[in-house]
Amino acid sequence: xxxxxxxxxxxxxxxxxxxxxxxxxxxxxxxxxxxxxxxxxxxxxxxxxxxxxxxxxxxxxxxxxxxxxxxxxxxxxxxxxxxxxxxxxxxxxxxxxxxxxxxxxxxxxxxxxxxxxxxxxxxxxxxxxxxxxxxxxxxxxxxxxxxxxxxxxxxxxxxxxxxxxxxxxxxxxxxxxxxxxxxxxxxxxxxxxxxxxxxxxxxxxxxxxxxxxxxxxxxxxxxxxxxxxxxxxxxxxxxxxxxxxxxxxxxxxxxxxxxxxxxxxxxxxxxxxxxxxxxxxxxxxxxxxxxxxxxxxxxxxxxxxxxxxxxxxxxxxxxxxxxxxxxxxxxxxxxxxxxxxxxxxxxxxxxxxxxxxxxxxxxxxxxxxxxxxxxxxxxxxxxxxxxxxxxxxxxxxxxxxxxxxxxxxxxxxxxxxxxxxxxxxxxxxxxxxxxxxxxxxxxxxxxxxxxxxxxxxxxxxxxxxxxxxxxxxxxxxxxxxxxxxxxxxxxxxxxxxxxxxxx
Numbered sequence: 468x469x470x471x472x473x474x475x476x477x478x479x480x481x482x483x484x485x486x487x488x489x490x491x492x493x494x495x496x497x498x499x500x501x502x503x504x505x506x507x508x509x510x511x512x513x514x515x516x517x518x519x520x521x522x523x524x525x526x527x528x529x530x531x532x533x534x535x536x537x538x539x540x541x542x543x544x545x546x547x548x549x550x551x552x553x554x555x556x557x558x559x560x561x562x563x564x565x566x567x568x569x570x571x572x573x574x575x576x577x578x579x580x581x582x583x584x585x586x587x588x589x590x591x592x593x594x595x596x597x598x599x600x601x602x603x604x605x606x607x608x609x610x611x612x613x614x615x616x617x618x619x620x621x622x623x624x625x626x627x628x629x630x631x632x633x634x635x636x637x638x639x640x641x642x643x644x645x646x647x648x649x650x651x652x653x654x655x656x657x658x659x660x661x662x663x664x665x666x667x668x669x670x671x672x673x674x675x676x677x678x679x680x681x682x683x684x685x686x687x688x689x690x691x692x693x694x695x696x697x698x699x700x701x702x703x704x705x706x707x708x709x710x711x712x713x714x715x716x717x718x719x720x721x722x723x724x725x726x727x728x729x730x731x732x733x734x735x736x737x738x739x740x741x742x743x744x745x746x747x748x749x750x751x752x753x754x755x756x757x758x759x760x761x762x763x764x765x766x767x768x769x770x771x772x773x774x775x776x777x778x779x780x781x782x783x784x785x786x787x788x789x790x791x792x793x794x795x796x797x798x799x800x801x802x803x804x805x806x807x808x809x810x811x812x813x814x815x816x817x818x819x820x821x822x823x824x825x826x827x828x829x830x831x832x833x834x835x836x837x838x839x840x841x842x843x844x845x846x847x848x849x850x851x852x853x854x855x856x857x858x859x860x861x862x863x864x865x866x867x868x869x870x871x872x873x874x875x876x877x878x879x880x881x882x883x884x885x886x887x888x889x890x891x892x893x894x895x896x897x898x899x900x901x902x903x904x905x906x907x908x909x910x911x912x913x914x915x916x917x918x919x920x921x922x923x924x925x926x927x928x929x930x931x932x933x934x935x936x937x938x939x940x941x942x943x944x945x946x947x948x949x950x951x952x953x954x955x956x957x958x959x960x961x962x963x964x965x966x967x968x969x970x
Contacts (some may be wrong), residue, residue, distance in 0.1 A: 477492065490506065495717035500524050507519075513542045513543065517539075518539075521534040530744060533563075549692055549695075560570065568599055574631065576632075577604075577623040579634055601661040605640070606656065607655070607680050608655070618687045648670065657683075660678075669888065745945065748929075749929055750929070801842065823909070828958075829960045830958070842936050846958065891922040898967075901967065906920050907957050925940065937964055940954060
């Protein structure tokens with residue numbers, strides 16, 4: 468501040484002004500900690516910038532928080548503004564070399580990503596407490612090597628404090644590709660922004676924006692502007708640390724209740740927005756799956772009728788269809804309205820699905836959620852899919868596994884394969900705190916000890932956070948199996964069967 472406005476004589480507390488800039492400093496403390504606030508106003512004929520720096524220290528802690536907010540108003544409100552970290556952020560990060568947010572070190576320069584740095588990067592990438600994006604640039608072999616370096620450097624400066632920027636070096640490309648896979652990789656001068664909450668074993672590539680090199684501009688600083696614009700909505704709504712929430716009343720006593728109410732409303736709206744987006748994406752995925760299944764079923768039906776007509780038995784088949792009613796399938800009940808109803812309905816109506824009394828857990832928590840009725844209906848549909856699959860195996864009309872049946876049977880009861888996992892990751896299999904919750908009850912004809920490790924599961928919902936329901940099962944429909952049934956060992960919230968990224 469004094470570098471930019473040397474004529475400003477900053478007091479320890481209070482106000483001062485010099486030219487078109489003024490500063491207000493206030494502070495306070497109590498038995499819980501201390502808080503200090505600098506507010507800089509800069510005015511010219513058309514715009515006003517307001518920079519707020521908060522220094523927050525809680526009692527009995529070895530670290531504190533620095534939090535910067537930037538506001539801008541302009542007489543030409545439609546004029547374009549370039550989003551970038553203020554120079555103040557870079558200066559603070561240069562002076563405070565150990566700055567970090569959770570597991571992510573904050574820097575104003577790029578980090579070279581080669582074979583030696585890959586294990587650390589992988590750990591940060593999947594760390595459950597990471598809440599900042601990781602930006603990875605790949606070398607652009609169609610340009611001068613210095614261009615890729617400068618592009619990453621400019622981006623690191625512009626994103627200082629809100630993202631960690633990496634530049635993949637040529638010697639690390641093969642190892643990075645092996646780590647990330649094709650769905651999450653980056654190459655040929657492109658860039659990818661890895662958002663928090665990533666699971667390499669179940670990648671949602673759409674969540675981690677991929678920018679082609681040609682879309683990052685021809686100048687080194689174009690990439691920084693592009694990525695900053697992409698991240699700006701997230702940065703703008705990023706919430707200050709809990710320490711600020713606890714201590715801000717020392718500065719704004721009169722507004723404490725009003726501010727808390729607004730934060731609570733904001734949290735509720737954010738949760739509703741996320742739930743709505745998750746519902747839309749899940750519905751779009753299911754619509755694609757249903758469309759594919761419908762097309763396959765229609766083609767199969769056409770082929771069947773062509774074969775019947777060619778065999779000369781069309782009239783016989785038509786007569787049989789008009790008079791015959793199947794007794795093999797019991798009428799399906801109305802879908803349940805609560806998750807608590809699902810196990811009893813399965814016991815009554817799904818002959819080839821076994822669900823012991825110890826399998827359902829935490830269903831009251833699911834039913835107390837806003838999405839509870841929808842989850843109940845989807846869970847029921849998943850169990851119907853397992854039962855229909857087992858019946859097809861029993862009749863001998865299908866010989867493969869459940870995944871193949873969902874993918875190729877054409878049955879209208881098939882479960883979307885995008886919401887089906889037949890195996891768990893190595894970290895889940897080999898880590899007791901993840902593996903043990905997946906040791907589930909099962910018929911003693913399947914395992915004499917009455918329990919087994921289950922990893923195949925239906926994702927009833929992919930939104931909903933840690934409450935998102937899961938159904939874990941074991942397929943015992945093989946020709947030589949004793950039960951020829953599907954055994955459900957768990958139905959309940961995801962947090963009762965956690966994994967590395969969600970724990």
